[in-house]
Amino acid sequence: MCAYPKPGNVDRCHDYADTRLEHFLASTILVRPAFERAGRGEGSIGELIREAVSLTNSHSGGNTHFGAYMLLIPLLLGNDIDGALRAIAETTVEDALDFYAGFSLTRVRMHGEDELDANDPASLEAIRARRMSLLDIMHHSAPNDMVAREWTEGYRLTRRGADLLKANGCGRDSIVASFLQLLASEPDTFIIKKHGAGVAAQTMQHAGEVLSGKRRLDEFDAECIAAGINPGSIADIIIASIYVALGEGWQWDC
Amino acid sequence: MCAYPKPGNVDRCHDYADTRLEHFLASTILVRPAFERAGRGEGSIGELIREAVSLTNSHSGGNTHFGAYMLLIPLLLGNDIDGALRAIAETTVEDALDFYAGFSLTRVRMHGEDELDANDPASLEAIRARRMSLLDIMHHSAPNDMVAREWTEGYRLTRRGADLLKANGCGRDSIVASFLQLLASEPDTFIIKKHGAGVAAQTMQHAGEVLSGKRRLDEFDAECIAAGINPGSIADIIIASIYVALGEGWQWDC
Known part of the structure; x- marks a missing residue:
């Protein structure tokens, strides 16, 4: 947050009306228990992402770091990119369901016509029926979401x-x-x-x-x-x- | 740090050449173990202040929060002002010596002619010889230091x-x-x-x-x-x- 200007983003020099610098800083402090658990290798990716969202959902600034959690939690579990990719390869249907539970707490925008819309209860049924892991979900999202693509393309960017x-x-x-x-x-x-x-x-x-x-x-x-x-x-x-x-x-x- | 402008201080809108916003934020993150220990009622005031300084001394920004630690550590130990004052009343010579050890890690300015200058080894001898508690030190400093005065005047400001x-x-x-x-x-x-x-x-x-x-x-x-x-x-x-x-x-x- 200290680097500025990061064009178009909340940064040191400006806020958006609903999401301000203090919300980003509060999230950074509030998320710590989930990050510390991930750093000790405890928990699974989906459940840790859900906890991170849940911990940082108490302020009025809305989602501040959802995409960052998707990338950082595997890195914390695996210690580096190679380790993160190993952790990602082991994700399960439970991770996918936990991820969706976390996602539904946010106001993150989905691709308009996504058949696995997190706000649609039918999505959870579909994930269970198809036995989709969280990595499968990211393959599904990758064409329209560059954060998901980091999972499927080895953290390329x-x-x-x-x-x-x-x-x-x-x-x-x-x-x-x-x-x-x-x-x-x-x-x-x-x-x-x-x-x-x-x-x-x-x-x-x-x-x-x-x-x-x-x-x-x-x-x-x-x-x-x-x-x-x-x-x-x-x-x-x-x-x-x-x-x-x-x-x-x-x-x-x- | 999000409140601005706080006239003359490092804040969201400006830095000093040597001490920048990111140093304040880094200190906030780095100090947490000392704060958590104080919040659990573990440790004594002097030793916790020394730990807080030691934890936040690893960056190039110098002292960012020394006075704040002097006020927050008793509050964390005691939970509120009354509790802080009870904790302060119980400080010992050991607290005073620990405090000086922490102080000597900083570049905090002392009153020019202070007979208990933290950078003078003779001060430690004087504290031991006179059996001064950390509260006694604050009484000594209070005339010239409003943070010390918070200790001696019941957190008035x-x-x-x-x-x-x-x-x-x-x-x-x-x-x-x-x-x-x-x-x-x-x-x-x-x-x-x-x-x-x-x-x-x-x-x-x-x-x-x-x-x-x-x-x-x-x-x-x-x-x-x-x-x-x-x-x-x-x-x-x-x-x-x-x-x-x-x-x-x-x-x-x-």
């Missing part, structure tokens, strides 16, 4: 973000630079769900123009905010990248 | 700050208003130590002018920052006020 962080040097400026580089190279599926693929493509282009010096970062940030364009999925992925990079010696403090 | 928070309503705007009201009514001893009594009195006056609408809050903030005027002790006291007010039903989230 998390890995790239961690490499960018290390290449860009220490501290919060490196986070902003790495965020912009991911934003310029990948359409954010959270933007696609809310505004459509055209807006996501335009956001990528504008991020690229910031990187090449053709557009000012603060103007890009103001444009995103004014239009409600919030690259929330790439923000989730950068959080996971920070976790991985810190584990590999990257320094936040310089 | 902490209490007033908590009442102001409740009177000013919920959320972060109430924190800013209550901070300004304390700042307008009490000279900050951290400012006195750094800039002298005249500057502290002027800061009080300017805070009062903000409250009466004669001075703009953002201009006052900018003036403080430009002159390096940092009301750090009142900031510590407001932290304790928030703790007390939350325990009495005040809402941070609205």
Whole structure:
């Protein structure tokens, strides 16, 4: 949250009306018991994600970190990307049902016509009937959700973000630079769900123009905010990248 | 940290060159084991303060919360102001020596001619020879240090700050208003130590002018920052006020 501006996101410099900086910080504090349990290797992925959502659902700011929990809980259980992928490969139907129970506590937007809509009780029946693991659910969601794709594609963008962080040097400026580089190279599926693929493509282009010096970062940030364009999925992925990079010696403090 | 502007302090809107928002947030996370132990009633005040300093001393931002730990550790041990005062009354020479060991890890400014300078090994000898408890140390420091005065005067300003928070309503705007009201009514001893009594009195006056609408809050903030005027002790006291007010039903989230 200290890195700024992260265009379009709640950050140190601005809030959204319903979700403010203090909600993100409160979630960071409230989630700790779930993270500590995951760090000790206790519990299963779906149940830990459900606990993380439940712990952070007590304030008025709504969902702050759902996508981040999806990425961090396996990393905490497995210690690094390889370990996370091993934990993910072992998920079960129970993990899927727990995940949906957590999901239903949030107001996270689903793809409009999803046959496994978390708010539809029939989805749970379908998951049971088809014996879908949580990894199966992520394969189902991957075409429309880049966070799910991290599960199915080996944390590809998390890995790239961690490499960018290390290449860009220490501290919060490196986070902003790495965020912009991911934003310029990948359409954010959270933007696609809310505004459509055209807006996501335009956001990528504008991020690229910031990187090449053709557009000012603060103007890009103001444009995103004014239009409600919030690259929330790439923000989730950068959080996971920070976790991985810190584990590999990257320094936040310089 | 979300309440802003807190004139002259590191807050959401600005950093000092050496101490930045992320250092304050890192301390908040790092200190947790000491706070949890105090909340369970384990350990003694001096040793817990030393642990809190030791846990938060690993980053480059220097001291962020020393005064706040002095106020919060007794509150966590005692659960409220009455309980804190009971815990304080029981402090021993060991608490005093532990406190000095913690203090010596920081770069906190002492009163220039203090005969019990924490950086002078002779101070420890004097504390032992005179059998001074940590409360005795605070009586020694109280004339020049308003945080020490909270110990000797029954958390008087902490209490007033908590009442102001409740009177000013919920959320972060109430924190800013209550901070300004304390700042307008009490000279900050951290400012006195750094800039002298005249500057502290002027800061009080300017805070009062903000409250009466004669001075703009953002201009006052900018003036403080430009002159390096940092009301750090009142900031510590407001932290304790928030703790007390939350325990009495005040809402941070609205």
